[in-house]
Structures are given as structure tokens and as C-alpha cells.
Amino acid sequence: MILKVGITGGIGSGKTTIAKVFEVLGIPVYYADDEAKRLMNEDEMLKEKIQYHFGKECYLDGKLNRKWLSNLVFNNDEKLSLLNRIVHPATILAAQVWMQQQTTPYALKEAALIFETGSQQQLDYVIGVFTPVPMRIQRVIQRDGLSREEVKNRMEKQMEETTKMRLCDFIITNDEQELVIPQVLAIHEILLSKVNIA
Numbered sequence: 001m002i003l004k005v006g007i008t009g010g011i012g013s014g015k016t017t018i019a020k021v022f023e024v025l026g027i028p029v030y031y032a033d034d035e036a037k038r039l040m041n042e043d044e045m046l047k048e049k050i051q052y053h054f055g056k057e058c059y060l061d062g063k064l065n066r067k068w069l070s071n072l073v074f075n076n077d078e079k080l081s082l083l084n085r086i087v088h089p090a091t092i093l094a095a096q097v098w099m100q101q102q103t104t105p106y107a108l109k110e111a112a113l114i115f116e117t118g119s120q121q122q123l124d125y126v127i128g129v130f131t132p133v134p135m136r137i138q139r140v141i142q143r144d145g146l147s148r149e150e151v152k153n154r155m156e157k158q159m160e161e162t163t164k165m166r167l168c169d170f171i172i173t174n175d176e177q178e179l180v181i182p183q184v185l186a187i188h189e190i191l192l193s194k195v196n197i198a
Contacts, residue, residue, distance in 0.1 A: 135175060
């Protein structure tokens with residue numbers, strides 16, 4: 001029986017980078033954000049729903065106009081909530097199907113919104129990636145070219161970090177002080193031992 005493990009953290013925490021370390025160890029990773037983008041581009045029913053609620057401008061030549069849609073929803077809580085209610089169920093279902101197809105001792109689902117969407121109910125364990133807020137803000141400014149205010153605005157849409165970490169079974173500190181790889185290896189060993197017990 002494969003263990004289903006989530007890996008989460010706020011925007012700019014470096015959870016994708018950490019997930020890639022697990023991949024090096026041979027653990028498959030489902031990247032929820034990438035999968036959501038793929039579904040928004042390829043799932044015809046999802047595309048219809050998005051266009052119905054947000055307008056034809058959401059798509060250019062059949063492809064999702066991400067910048068336009070982001071600008072529309074990130075400044076409007078109601079619209080962001082509606083978009084999440086449309087996209088998250090499809091992404092969660094796709095993750096469940098993907099997990100069942102894996103043959104490794106455990107598989108990871110990397111997602112910013114695990115507790116916010118209730119998808120922890122389909123997972124055996126959740127790993128949290130903790131990074132101090134100033135470092136997260138700086139990373140996102142450099143990575144996405146957003147202003148400090150835009151980054152803070154997006155952070156406010158996510159669960160408060162210490163609350164999120166308290167809900168996690170394991171925590172990896174990614175603050176450029178503590179080494180990440182030994183932390184990943186320790187969790188990897190614990191998860192493998194839990195598979196053997198099961």
C-alpha cells in the first residue's frame with residue numbers, strides 16, 4: 001500500500017525545490033500548481049466553466065491567459081474563491097488518480113493549498129516547508145517580478161504560516177542556515193519505515 005504524502009508551504013517557501021530533492025531519491029511528485037494549469041488548458045469542461053464565470057478573455061487562442069486572470073482574481077476575494085472552487089476539485093481528483101498509479105513506497109503531492117482545500121483528508125502525512133517571511137518575500141520578488149505589496153497581498157490569501165506548520169506531521173526549515181538535504185533524508189527514512197510497518 002503506497003503512502004500518500006503532501007508537501008506544502010507558503011508562497012516563496014521553496015517547497016518545489018525541496019520536492020525535487022525527493023525526486024532525486026526516486027520519489028514521484030505530483031505538482032498541483034502545474035497540474036492545475038494543465039487542466040485549465042486541456043480540460044474542456046473546466047475551460048467552459050472558467051469562461052462562463054470570468055469571460056472569454058480568460059483564453060487567448062485556446063490557451064489560458066494567466067496574467068489577465070491573475071490580475072482579475074487576486075484583487076477580488078470573491079472571484080478568487082470562485083476560481084478555487086472551480087479548479088481545486090478537478091486538481092484534487094486528478095491527484096488521487098495519479099497517486100493510485102504510483103508503485104513506489106510513497107508518493108508526494110506538492111501544493112500550496114493542502115489544508116485550505118481540505119485535501120489533507122486524502123493524505124497519510126503532510127510535510128511543511130518553513131521559511132521566514134522576509135526571505136519568502138524577497139524570493140518571490142526575484143522569481144516573479146512582483147512588487148513587495150503584490151507579494152504580501154498573495155501571502156494574505158494563504159493560511160498563516162505558523163498555523164499551517166502546526167498542522168503538518170514533519171517540518172523542513174528552508175532558511176539558508178539549516179541544511180535541507182539531511183532534513184529530507186531523515187523524513188525519507190521515517191516514511192520508508194512507516195511503509196514497512198504497514
